[in-house]
Amino acid sequence: MEIEDSATLRALLDGGHSLHGARLQGIDLTECAPALLARSDLRGLVVLGGRASVDVVQHLVRAGAVVFPAVHDAPVDVYRSRLYTPEELYTGLADGYDRTPDALAYAWSQDGTLVGDPYVAVLRSLHDDSMEDALDELLEGRRVVGVMGGHGVGRGSADYADAARLGHDLAGLGLVVATGGGPGAMEAANLGAASPGREALETALAQLATVPGFVPSVSDWAGVALAARAGWPVAAAPTSIGIPTWFYGHEPPNVFAQAIAKFFSNALREDLLLARCTAGVVVLPGAAGTVQEVFQLATRLYYAAPGDTVPLVLVGRRCWTEELPVWPLLQALGVGREMGGRLHLVDDVADVADLLRETPRVVASTTRERS
Structure with a gap:
C-alpha cells in the first residue's frame, strides 16, 4: 500500500x-x-x-x-511520487539553462567524483524506481502509442511538421503519445499530441520555427516553446508524455510533454518506454538510436506470447528499405509468427492513424506495405 x-x-x-x-x-x-x-x-x-x-x-x-531519511545533498527528490512538469525541470531558465534543475541533475549524473559511490547509486536507483511507479499510475488503463524518431529534425522543416500532425492525429484517437522526450521528431510528436486544436498547432509551428534547434542556446529553444504553449488549457488527463534520460544530457527535454518521466538509467528508460506502448509504436526516420529502438521492440514482438503483440509502423519507405534497410530483416523475423501481421511500412504519416485505430489480436500472417 x-x-x-x-x-x-x-x-x-x-x-x-x-x-x-x-x-x-x-x-x-x-x-x-x-x-x-x-x-x-x-x-x-x-x-x-x-x-x-x-x-x-x-x-x-x-x-x-x-x-x-530525506536526502538533502542530491539535486532531485529521490522519493518523489509524481512525474515532472516542464516548468519544474526548467525552473530558473531566465538565469540560464545551467541553473535549472534539469541541468543540475545532469551535472550530478556526470560528476566524476561520484563514480562508484554506492550511496549515490542507491539514490539514483530510488529516484528511477519512483519515476517508474508514478508513470505506471498515470498510464493505468490508457492506451499508449510510442513515437520514435531522430533528435536532429529541425523546427520549421516539413518532417517536423509531419511528426507534429501525426502526434495530433494519434491523440485524437484517444491515445496517449509517448516519446523519448527530447528534441526533434520527439518534440514534434509531443507538440502535436498536446496541442488543443489544429489551429493552435499551426500557430505553434510558426513560432517554433524562429528557433530551429537547441544549439547554440537551450534557453532560447525552451523559452520560445514555453511561450508557444502559454495559455493552452491544462489537460485533465495527459495525452503527451515524455520519457527522457539524463544519460543524454546534451539533449534537453522538450516542454510539450505534459508529464515527464526522466531517468538516470538509460537502459531502464528505453525498456520501460517500449513496454508501455500498449497500442503500438510508430518509427519515423532516424539514426542509430532509432534503429536500436526498432530492434528492441522487434525482440519483444518476436518472443511475445500470442495476443501480446502490438503494431510496429515504420514511416519512410526509402529510409527503411535503402538508407537503413531494417525492413527486410523485420519481414524475415516475422514470417510464420504473429509478429508478421503487426509490421507495417508506409510513406505518409496520414496513413498511420488508420493502422492504430484498433489493436485486435491477429494470427500469424505476412507483413503489409502501404504506399
Missing part, C-alpha cells in the same frame, strides 16, 4: 487501520505526529523521505518501522 499524501494517511490513522506493509512516500508527518506516536503496531511500515520530528522517527524505528 503506497501512501503519497497526508490526507490519506490521516484517514487511515483515524480509522484505526493497520499500516503494516504501507509505504509512506515523501509525506510531511508533522500533522500526523500525535496519532503516530500513539501507535505501536508499526512493524513493516516503510517511510521514504518526507518530514518528521526526531521524536516521531525514533518512535517509528522502535516500533519496527524502517525509515529512509
Whole structure:
C-alpha cells in the first residue's frame, strides 16, 4: 500500500487501520505526529523521505518501522511520487539553462567524483524506481502509442511538421503519445499530441520555427516553446508524455510533454518506454538510436506470447528499405509468427492513424506495405 499524501494517511490513522506493509512516500508527518506516536503496531511500515520530528522517527524505528531519511545533498527528490512538469525541470531558465534543475541533475549524473559511490547509486536507483511507479499510475488503463524518431529534425522543416500532425492525429484517437522526450521528431510528436486544436498547432509551428534547434542556446529553444504553449488549457488527463534520460544530457527535454518521466538509467528508460506502448509504436526516420529502438521492440514482438503483440509502423519507405534497410530483416523475423501481421511500412504519416485505430489480436500472417 503506497501512501503519497497526508490526507490519506490521516484517514487511515483515524480509522484505526493497520499500516503494516504501507509505504509512506515523501509525506510531511508533522500533522500526523500525535496519532503516530500513539501507535505501536508499526512493524513493516516503510517511510521514504518526507518530514518528521526526531521524536516521531525514533518512535517509528522502535516500533519496527524502517525509515529512509530525506536526502538533502542530491539535486532531485529521490522519493518523489509524481512525474515532472516542464516548468519544474526548467525552473530558473531566465538565469540560464545551467541553473535549472534539469541541468543540475545532469551535472550530478556526470560528476566524476561520484563514480562508484554506492550511496549515490542507491539514490539514483530510488529516484528511477519512483519515476517508474508514478508513470505506471498515470498510464493505468490508457492506451499508449510510442513515437520514435531522430533528435536532429529541425523546427520549421516539413518532417517536423509531419511528426507534429501525426502526434495530433494519434491523440485524437484517444491515445496517449509517448516519446523519448527530447528534441526533434520527439518534440514534434509531443507538440502535436498536446496541442488543443489544429489551429493552435499551426500557430505553434510558426513560432517554433524562429528557433530551429537547441544549439547554440537551450534557453532560447525552451523559452520560445514555453511561450508557444502559454495559455493552452491544462489537460485533465495527459495525452503527451515524455520519457527522457539524463544519460543524454546534451539533449534537453522538450516542454510539450505534459508529464515527464526522466531517468538516470538509460537502459531502464528505453525498456520501460517500449513496454508501455500498449497500442503500438510508430518509427519515423532516424539514426542509430532509432534503429536500436526498432530492434528492441522487434525482440519483444518476436518472443511475445500470442495476443501480446502490438503494431510496429515504420514511416519512410526509402529510409527503411535503402538508407537503413531494417525492413527486410523485420519481414524475415516475422514470417510464420504473429509478429508478421503487426509490421507495417508506409510513406505518409496520414496513413498511420488508420493502422492504430484498433489493436485486435491477429494470427500469424505476412507483413503489409502501404504506399
